[in-house]
Amino acid sequence: MSITRRQKEVLDFISSFVERNGYSPSFEEIAHGLSLRSLATVHKHITNLQEKGLLQREHNRSRSIDVTPPRSQSIHNSELPLLGRIAAGQPLEAVETTESISMSDIVGNREVFALQVRGDSMRDEHIVDGDYVFVERVSTAHEGDIVVALVRGSETTLKRYYVEGARVRLQPSNAEMAPIYVPASQVAIQGRVLGVMRKY
Template sequence: MPSSTAQAQYLLRQPNLPLASSWSPIDADELVEIPLLGRVSAGMPIEACLDAGSIEVPTRMVRRNTYALRVHGNSMIDCNIFDGDVIIIERRESAENGETAVVMINDQEVTLKKFYIEKSGVRLQPANEEMAPIYLRNSDIQVLGLVMGVVRQPDLAA
């Protein structure tokens, strides 16, 4: 069942800018339905749990392998991603340093963090100075996708 778009704000990521300042509001002229596959933690990783739903987003936000996840938590607030937002994800298997990615840990838990490759492995960095980074071995993580957009629905905030 598509969600209401009456008060939704659509933010599209602009390339080559820091994520905190790269969001550009776009109009909802032409909407298309994409899968809303569940939720992702912006905080401590949570168990991966698929949910079958959908959300309508502007066609400009959709690429080949696009899906959406609802954000639960406050670890990405300095990147302008808040609890209750729906993030638009482009399915990818890798991420560059500094990209905001949905990452699966040990084939069980999923989290949303900034991704950094380091000598000893991978650092998953929150965009909230009150939260600590998560350090893991490369073999412990799998990148599921990169954040390309945000749908903010104030009336549905978690």
């Protein structure tokens, strides 16, 4: 990922500021620290670094400029050209576009890991043996989420998650398979599925 000398200075300044103070610098502090006269220039550098996946920002929170961890950068920066749409029904006119699709469209600024699927318990969700799922690392889930669940402290499984009183139902998406019922105290959520990738 190529960045300008000034962008590198901004990135380094933010990193060292957070390390020293435990919170992010304001635009004014960045401008003062780098002898920049215009806050608009600071904003431009921050925006460019965000677009390159090197910074993340929450617009509704002050002092919310965070340096993206290196592990996340490698997946965020993967980008492929999106050349158009392809019909899976009636043929469409072939029109090439100049768009691209990035891993950050799926991942965003979340902490994400990938797992290779073994088995066909989720085949009705079009997740089959050999696929790769992108999983957001979380410890809680909503009803119906597809989750990575640690069961009884030793077994992990990919299922839809439902709470039923004092127990959890881990529901396969395969009509030939029965749900798994486990006491809620024996289930730990390790992540929530964001997307799936298949190699042919």
